[in-house]
Amino acid sequence: MKIAIIGGGITGLTTALALHKLGIKSTVYEQVATLNEIGAGIWLQPNAIKILNWLGIKNKILEKGVQLQKVNIVHPNLKPIKKLKNELIQDEYGNQTIAIHRARLQQVLFDEFSQYGQIELGKKYISQSTENNKIQINFSAQQIEADMVLGADGIHSQVRQYLFPDSEIRKTNQICWRGISKFKLPESLMYSGRESWGHKRRFGFSHLPDDEVYWFAVKTMNGHREKTDIKYIQSLFKDFSPVVAEIIEHAGFIHTAELTDLKRLKTWHRDNTCLLGDAAHATTPNMGQGACQGIEDAYYISNLLVQNNLSQETFKIFERKRRAKVDYIVNTSWRFGQAAHSPIIQPIMKLMMKATPEKILTSQMNKVYQVEGF
Ligand SMILES: Cc1cc2nc3c(=O)[nH]c(=O)nc-3n(C[C@H](O)[C@H](O)[C@H](O)COP(=O)(O)OP(=O)(O)OC[C@H]3O[C@@H](n4cnc5c(N)ncnc54)[C@H](O)[C@@H]3O)c2cc1C
Secondary structure (H helix, E strand, O other): OOEEEEEOOHHHHHHHHHHHHHOOOEEEOOOOOOOOOOOOOEEEEEHHHHHHHHHHHHHHHHHHEEEEEEEEEEEEOOEOOOOOOOOOOOOOOOEEEEEEEHHHHHHHHHHHHHHHHHEEOOOOOEEEEEEOEEEEEEEEEEEEOOEEEEEEOOOOHHHHHOOOOOOOOEEEEEEEEEEEEEEEOOOOOOOOEEEEEOOEEEEEEEOOOOOEEEEEEEOOOOOOOOOOOHHHHHHHOOOOOOHHHHHOOOEEEEEEEEEEEEEEOOOOOOOOEOOOOHHHHHHHHHOOOHHHHHHHHHHHHHHHHEEEOOHHHHHHHHHHHHHHHHHHHHHHHHHHHHHHHHOHHHHHHHHHHOOOOHHHHHHHEEEEEEOOOO
């Protein structure tokens, strides 16, 4: 059985590693010719950490990242909206959120899988066709045969384009700048993540090793093309804590993109091809769960493929298992992001956050952190 994984991002590489752990061979095909250091940061929450631990790579990730003691929604002056006794970033078993540079996470996954399996770089998937149950995959400069395709090629997935050409990307009308700054945060701001909410604006950040800071800035769009220069972004956050301007001042490369997600697909699979991660269910980043859900997909699809003798039937079972949680995250994240930028709803949300008993918040988060078998 030849399994082709399209896309060597977080979902594709984790899927390959999970299959390998269960004794199944796969090959990853990634469009870029070399992995690069460009990228911002990412927060990996307990549901993802459990799976990375199961794969035996949690410590390698921890070596390159920082374990966060808390993640708070805060006012523009960085004062917490709600003070919590038990922080919500760890699950009941003590698995804690890790902040890491995205490129370093991808490198850990890449290096790990390279020891056991095959990753072909510079392979851009274009299309596929099926004849006599064999799939012909067309890359930009080559053709290969496979028995099963797992499409993990991100929100703009070409595999999805082949399966479901009518799929739609939803735009939030919120622009996001993100980057890594060479800057030592004051001790009091290290080891916790913060997202500060101002008027139609948010700014989030957390410390990374080697005196780096991962940050993101979000603003409601005005219809015109947004600038990417440091002075402009600083000017948008001038009424926030002065540390925000300092973080932006030291930024390296800044990514600029509108926040988007994927309109719910009717199904994630057809014949012997199944979509995973952002290709199937890209979410807005407001719950910090996009990559975590891709990692969960990797865990479930690999285990289910083994339990069901690598049959196509597995894709239906996989989708049944994953749908409710993924739908909850995509929908809640969308609503959360829209509410955070509404001048009317944001103050109500802040009051609700204050009023909601910590027990309820903890039980909501524990549901998100649950993964079967752990
Ligand atoms: C601002 C922002 C902040 C975020 N923060 C968090 C966070 O804190 N925590 C979290 O869990 N998630 C977060 N996310 C979401 C997270 O980034 C994504 O969910 C995650 O990267 C999805 O991984 P993936 O592997 O499915 O897709 P991708 O990361 O998009 O990877 C797809 C891979 O496929 C390759 N590819 C694409 N097309 C082809 C092709 N035709 N042929 C071959 N290869 C191809 C790409 O080069 C890439 O390597 C955030 C997202 C944004 C936008």
